[in-house]
Amino acid sequence: MLKWERIAKDFIAISAGKEYGGEPYYWTTFYYYKGLVIDTGCPYTAEETAKFIEDMKLHVNAVFLTHHHEDHCGGAPAFKERFGVEVFAPRNSLEILANPPEIPAYRRLVWGQPKTLKATPLKYVVKVGYLTVKTFETPGHSFDSVSFLVEDRLFIGDLVTNPSPVVATRDENIAETVNSLRIVANLDFKKAYGGHGIWDKNALIKVSDNILALKANVDALCRRGLSTEQIVERLFSKVPKKVLEIEVVSQGQCSRKNLVEALLKMG
Numbered sequence: 001m002l003k004w005e006r007i008a009k010d011f012i013a014i015s016a017g018k019e020y021g022g023e024p025y026y027w028t029t030f031y032y033y034k035g036l037v038i039d040t041g042c043p044y045t046a047e048e049t050a051k052f053i054e055d056m057k058l059h060v061n062a063v064f065l066t067h068h069h070e071d072h073c074g075g076a077p078a079f080k081e082r083f084g085v086e087v088f089a090p091r092n093s094l095e096i097l098a099n100p101p102e103i104p105a106y107r108r109l110v111w112g113q114p115k116t117l118k119a120t121p122l123k124y125v126v127k128v129g130y131l132t133v134k135t136f137e138t139p140g141h142s143f144d145s146v147s148f149l150v151e152d153r154l155f156i157g158d159l160v161t162n163p164s165p166v167v168a169t170r171d172e173n174i175a176e177t178v179n180s181l182r183i184v185a186n187l188d189f190k191k192a193y194g195g196h197g198i199w200d201k202n203a204l205i206k207v208s209d210n211i212l213a214l215k216a217n218v219d220a221l222c223r224r225g226l227s228t229e230q231i232v233e234r235l236f237s238k239v240p241k242k243v244l245e246i247e248v249v250s251q252g253q254c255s256r257k258n259l260v261e262a263l264l265k266m267g
Helices: 043-055 076-083 091-098 105-110 174-185 201-223 228-235 241-249 256-265
Strands: 002-008 011-016 028-033 036-038 062-064 087-089 125-128 131-137 146-150 153-157 191-194 197-199
Touching: 002 043, 011 043, 028 153, 028 191, 043 076, 062 076, 062 125, 076 087, 087 091, 131 174, 174 201, 174 256, 191 201, 197 201, 201 228, 201 256, 228 256
Parallel strands: 036 062, 062 087, 153 191
Antiparallel strands: 002 011, 011 028, 028 036, 125 131, 131 146, 146 153, 191 197
């Protein structure tokens, strides 16, 4: 299932996800920008999104991936074959894209198991036609995450998934996320386009501030002798039902507890 929005001429946001009961459980947004496809959605929606691009008569010159997670790279094999273009990916992503491990059951259920992909390693600057794509390493959400600056548009993948984080996966590095937000805040761009929203520079700075404020609260409760579970209950007892469902379905791989533990590790 997909929905789309035209942001400007030759600039489209495409949100896709596997449908359950009439609505995807989890939407992920990727972008078409002047012949570039930046991220590609999940394996389950690969054919649907490729057909959308064909039906819209959008000419594709290249595909760029921000990181290896299946909801961002899953459509890339189909796009590479269908449109006959190069798929550029971070160097740290290449091995896992070429030899994708079996992902956890909940991720297979929501997004699908990714197929093998041979991608072209990114350089700092890649020229595609008249466009120049600059790559910046922005780890945190994943070890291999990058952001792309194209003209005055910044594409950040999942650098920000929630302006005020509530959960984290076990492999997220919150300290690196804060540092990456500082890096992109110094770049010259009008808007940042991610898998879960569009932000201006002030909003990205606010996300960093929110994380640091949350860490201060977590540290204060820890100094008072509260356990991780007690801190979770104190700070995150009133959360949307979907948060609780994610914790159960993922068997704790994505949880409030992981977020608290990651904040405590920041030092």
